[in-house]
Amino acid sequence: MLLKDIPTAHDIEKAEERIENYIHRTPVFTSSQINEIVGLKVYFKTENLQKVGAFKMRGASNAVLSLKKEQLKKGVATHSSGNHAQALALAAKLSKIPAYIVMPQNAPDVKVAAVRQYGAEVIFCEANLEARESTLREVVSKTGATFIHPYDNYDVIAGQATAAKELIEDTDHLNGIFSPIGGGGLMSGTLLSAQYFGNKMAVYGAEPKGADDAYRSWKAGERILMKNPATIADGLRTSLGERNFPIIQKYVKDIITVSDAEIVEAMKMIFQYLKLVVEPSGAVPFASLLKVKNEFKNKKIGVILCGGNVDLAKLPF
Template identity: 50%
Template sequence: MYIPTFDDVRDAHERVKPWIHRTPVLTSTYFDTQTGAELFFKCENFQKAGAFKVRGASNAVFGLSKDKAKYGVASHSSGNHALSLSYAAGRRGIQATVVMPRTAPDAKKDAVRGYGGIVLECEPSTAAREAMLEEVVDETGADFVHPYNDHRVIAGQGTCSLELHEDAGPLDAVVAPIGGGGMISGTCLTMSNLSPQTKIYAAEPKNADDVYRSVREGRIIEDDAPQTIADGLKVSMRPRTWHFVSKYVADVLLVTEEEIAEAMYLVWQRMKIVIEPSSAVAIAAILKNHDLFAGKRVGVIVTGGNVDLAKLPWMKAA
């Protein structure tokens, strides 16, 4: 199992720069006052394809040799990785094929097609999507780019905190949401090299607390179809991301569905930016644990802004 190094992150940054935005780092008087911390929001909601995932996907796509690239790329994803892989493949002029659960929102499927990707629908189970993906790879010879358990993807996600560190200066802590662990792994990889004293916190929905339990038990525990509005965080870790989580993460902070919705609402209302529920998980965790962060310089990875504007969490409550 190849574990990416910080040199891989540096290489990834050079490789993906032409295809991604250098997203801004925003501050907020309101949230600083609420938490007592100095917060630096790395806004990947403004990223190409609407999420940080384009960093890892672009690193994989543009790192392929010409000979390999001609067979295209493939993956399974119900969300942002599907969009990102299609975007990156489209830019390189190669085919992306994405296996998506038939229950995924039509808007997401349409967006993948809009970037030129092929959508194959499967039953919404891990077994079904892995079986269909295997078929695709066998038939087309496409390169499988796993959403997070891929050294190229982890190195790509590591470019996010590289920019955050350059733009915000030294940080006492970085908080990012965790699903499969790609972003957290990249963050650990980068910060452990650039700023080893910076503590990395993973924020997780209580309703999908597999990472919390994994860290306590010392082994990967998988969730069984968790229900959370943070739809990007339902998946479980794999060996490459567990490597980084078990080695570098200071703690896993849990938040409830209500806390996620409330944090999302506050960010929209106060910062005037559109963020998705998964991103709100990190902010909810900081609001909840403000004693932990008060007086500290804290980076927050705002992972994405792809949200169905017609189905907002506070609508259900109303």
């Protein structure tokens, strides 16, 4: 994968125009109590308030709206049981095209219902990656739908990049941004927007210790896949994508890993002081900032609250 193929500033600006009516321009929240406790100024980009409750709506919308006319008719497909599935289903619904979502048989009912609510067709498969991929291939070959990868896709990356672009525009001279790393879609987009629109602002990756493939890949200089991830941050258990890794390798300033206990603590502070519901993955960037806060005394730091889709019956407090 060559770095010369990555989205340009123009690609991200086009994505922003394209998805304007499909997404919310989410607000930036601050809390004087949090600032006092942390000893710096924190600007939270509230992607938990995004449509479908996560930033994923940006990338999915840009991918759908970038399809060629002949592709549109046949619709889109993906395998996911998470926020990308809902986002792609809604983006397809808004574009009035079919969506086919491959989900594991053991996916929670509530997630299946959410995807169906947006009019997508759900195709069940065994609960393993091989079954997901083979079922997806069957669906694509039968329907002619275009596969939209949740993160390893340049249109998706350009879409996710719009979150950091907005954050940079809506704040004044941040000293850095903390963004989570799962597959690397949001992270690579954040890095590109910081380069293009943020005067090469420092961007810090935030990763759960129990799914630290990005940290290890970055240190090793080669992509190491995650085996048996174990973290409460279910949205960040995936391995880095092929297109995402080189962007992270080139531009990330540092990667900070955090324990589940640190994630839960950050989540509690977000609930308590911001009065916002975030999922565990959504609290990982703030947990990382809390860990290294002494390096940022009195600075202005952006933090992306990437999603809010948590099972209320399973809150960790």
